[in-house]
Amino acid sequence: MERPQGPERSTRPEVPQLAQEVLFADYHPPMKKPTVALVYAHPYAERSLANRELLSAIDDLAFIDRRYLYDLYPDFDIDIEAEQGRLEAVDLIVIQHPIYWYSTPALLKLWIDEVFSLGWAYGEDSKALAGKAMLWVVTTGADFKAYTPDGPHGHPFDVFVAPMRQTARFCGMHWQEPIVVHDSHADQAQVAAAGQRYRQRLVAFDAAHPAKTKHKPSESAAVETPALRGGPA
Numbered sequence: 001m002e003r004p005q006g007p008e009r010s011t012r013p014e015v016p017q018l019a020q021e022v023l024f025a026d027y028h029p030p031m032k033k034p035t036v037a038l039v040y041a042h043p044y045a046e047r048s049l050a051n052r053e054l055l056s057a058i059d060d061l062a063f064i065d066r067r068y069l070y071d072l073y074p075d076f077d078i079d080i081e082a083e084q085g086r087l088e089a090v091d092l093i094v095i096q097h098p099i100y101w102y103s104t105p106a107l108l109k110l111w112i113d114e115v116f117s118l119g120w121a122y123g124e125d126s127k128a129l130a131g132k133a134m135l136w137v138v139t140t141g142a143d144f145k146a147y148t149p150d151g152p153h154g155h156p157f158d159v160f161v162a163p164m165r166q167t168a169r170f171c172g173m174h175w176q177e178p179i180v181v182h183d184s185h186a187d188q189a190q191v192a193a194a195g196q197r198y199r200q201r202l203v204a205f206d207a208a209h210p211a212k213t214k215h216k217p218s219e220s221a222a223v224e225t226p227a228l229r230g231g232p233a
């Protein structure tokens with residue numbers, strides 16, 4: 001069956017059209033050609049404090065293609081081709097979410113499993129993401145001091161950064177310094193300040209990439225990525 005593409009896809013058919021327009025009005029500000037894809041995963045977005053604050057700091061940036069996964073795919077039935085097409089069109093992929101059990105919310109993990117696929121993201125002559133940048137924006141409940149050998153989380157936070165960083169590198173992407181907001185419910189001013197840094201990073205990136213040329217695999221041929229078959233395991 002043919003699937004609807006892009007933001008037109010109705011993910012909440014029970015909500016009347018007018019109400020949808022109000023609900024999602026801030027998701028899709030007038031677009032110019034996007035340079036950034038924001039992949040946002042929060043299973044309880046309506047209860048979010050920290051991620052909501054971060055999103056509000058970049059709300060008006062018209063160069064962002066927003067992919068709010070739990071709105072787009074409440075049934076976890078990800079439109080892989082649509083997602084890959086949106087990523088191909090941009091230079092920077094931002095992945096934003098609250099940390100859940102030292103990792104991503106479930107739908108984001110599935111999104112990575114399905115979208116970063118063999119024959120597209122990796123494998124011989126498959127480097128659709130190579131040369132793009134990835135920025136990870138993550139909030140935690142715990143203070144950074146909890147992320148020490150003697151703390152309740154037993155390891156420095158960098159240990160939990162490694163899987164996302166290596167995923168990006170495996171696909172030939174340029175890993176950017178992540179924005180990690182620890183203890184994100186303790187200090188609203190801290191989250192607001194992180195939001196401003198987030199905004200500055202995206203604005204600076206867009207300014208440095210004014211004319212997005214559609215990504216061509218041949219352009220990234222020089223980027224070394226492992227050509228494993230059967231996945232990075």
Ligand SMILES: Cc1cc2nc3c(=O)[nH]c(=O)nc-3n(C[C@H](O)[C@H](O)[C@H](O)COP(=O)(O)O)c2cc1C
Binds near residue numbers: 048052099139141142
């Ligand atoms: C299922 C679940 C798992 C969580 N796991 C972690 C964790 O491993 N480490 C941590 O510091 N916080 C953890 N938290 C706390 C969230 O990361 C924190 O509430 C969130 O970042 C706050 O952002 P928000 O206001 O946008 O929801 C967890 C919360 C939930 C609900």
